[in-house]
Amino acid sequence: MKAADIMTSDVISVKRETPIKEIAQIFINNKIGGVPVVDDDGKVVGIISETDLVKKEKNVHIPSYIAILQGIVFLESFKKFEEDIKKIAAYKAEDIMTPNVITVREDDDMELVANIMLEKGINRVPVTDEQKRLKGMICRYDIIKAVF
Known part of the structure; x- marks a missing residue:
């Protein structure tokens, strides 16, 4: 079986500027993840x-630091702290989305898609054409449904 055989073709998508509140409503109304x-x-x-939406509501861990000569030296990753703050303050899709998405093509074998999802620990993968335009979506449920 190919990705095109098991993908959902009628995919709900959002734009970069879509407000997070609207995205949450899309998840709720359509029972999607x-x-x-x-x-x-x-x-x-x-x-x-x-x-990503749940992370928006998490408590931020402030990295440990020491003060030396009027300066601050962080003992933990400040980058993670910055990322957490950005997600909490997020207002639109582009603020909270995961960029550099792993995608598959319509003619990829279902086994390849399943392996990618398992190896990368992802629950869903967009199906795209050669220009990276969205053609469909495959989630773990689609694979289970196709196998059984």
Whole structure:
């Protein structure tokens, strides 16, 4: 079986400027756990999962630091702290989306898609054409349904 045989073709997607509140409503109304983010040409530029929305509500861990000579030296990653703050302050899709999305093509074998999802620990993968335009979406449920 190919990706095109098991993918959902009628995919709900959002734009970079879609407000997070609207994305949450899309998840609730459609009982889905993720949406691809596309540009004006329909190219996949990111993906948002329910985990991204939950992370928005998490408590921020302030990195440990020491003060030396009127300066601050962080003992932990300040980058992670910055990323957490950005997600909490997020207002639009582009603020919270995961960029550099792993995608598959319509003619990829189902086994390849399943292996990618397992190896990368992802629950859904957009199906794109050669120009990275969104054609469909495959989630783990689609693979289970196809196998059984």
